[in-house]
Amino acid sequence: MHASDIVAALNASLPGVSYETSDAVDQPVIYVPRDAFFETCKALRDTPELNYSFLAEMTGVDWWPKEPRFEIVYHFANVGISDFPFPGASGAAKRLRVKVRLHGSDAKLQTLVPLWPNANWYEREVYDLFGVVFENHPDLRRILLPDDWEGHPARKDYPVQVNVPVDSKFPLMVSEQELAASIEAQRVKTRLR
Numbered sequence: 510m511h512a513s514d515i516v517a518a519l520n521a522s523l524p525g526v527s528y529e530t531s532d533a534v535d536q537p538v539i540y541v542p543r544d545a546f547f548e549t550c551k552a553l554r555d556t557p558e559l560n561y562s563f564l565a566e567m568t569g570v571d572w573w574p575k576e577p578r579f580e581i582v583y584h585f586a587n588v589g590i591s592d593f594p595f596p597g598a599s600g601a602a603k604r605l606r607v608k609v610r611l612h613g614s615d616a617k618l619q620t621l622v623p624l625w626p627n628a629n630w631y632e633r634e635v636y637d638l639f640g641v642v643f644e645n646h647p648d649l650r651r652i653l654l655p656d657d658w659e660g661h662p663a664r665k666d667y668p669v670q671v672n673v674p675v676d677s678k679f680p681l682m683v684s685e686q687e688l689a690a691s692i693e694a695q696r697v698k699t700r701l702r
Contacts, residue, residue: 563585567632632649638663
């Protein structure tokens with residue numbers, strides 16, 4: 510199914526919503542406006558001929574210094590089982606990439622947890638690393654970094670200089686002689702077994 514076919518099916522449910530399309534090498538891509546995002550995802554899941562019942566993954570992209578700065582990227586799948594998860598649902602296995610653009614000054618998006626409960630952890634990860642807020646999320650807090658961490662390290666403007674004192678009792682690199690000696694020691698151990 511091409512992106513234009515998916516948009517045609519969506520426009521039957523959501524007339525007036527304007528989508529951009531793109532066909533990538535691996536799967537169709539649609540760009541969804543933020544104000545119609547939740548309704549579009551619900552239609553992708555509940556429209557029988559689409560039946561994207563599985564949220565496979567989600568991530569963010571930072572295009573800084575360009576605006577809109579962020580793209581939130583979702584990968585949906587139709588698992589290819591007829592009448593699953595409801596009678597009349599399409600059984601044609603297919604995948605879809607959905608992208609939503611967000612401005613850096615207003616990086617907020619509606620949560621998808623009510624539609625796909627597994628979005629919970631994906632959204633927490635994007636919040637933790639990019640600082641994108643998912644409105645109405647049931648438990649939006651850091652998932653990878655400590656609660657007192659400052660900033661969002663996947664942002665392109667995040668400072669990468671980390672001041673860690675050098676521990677000089679451990680060598681930072683191994684010389685050729687040390688590497689050769691280590692390899693020979695491993696060979697000797699192997700022969701003795």
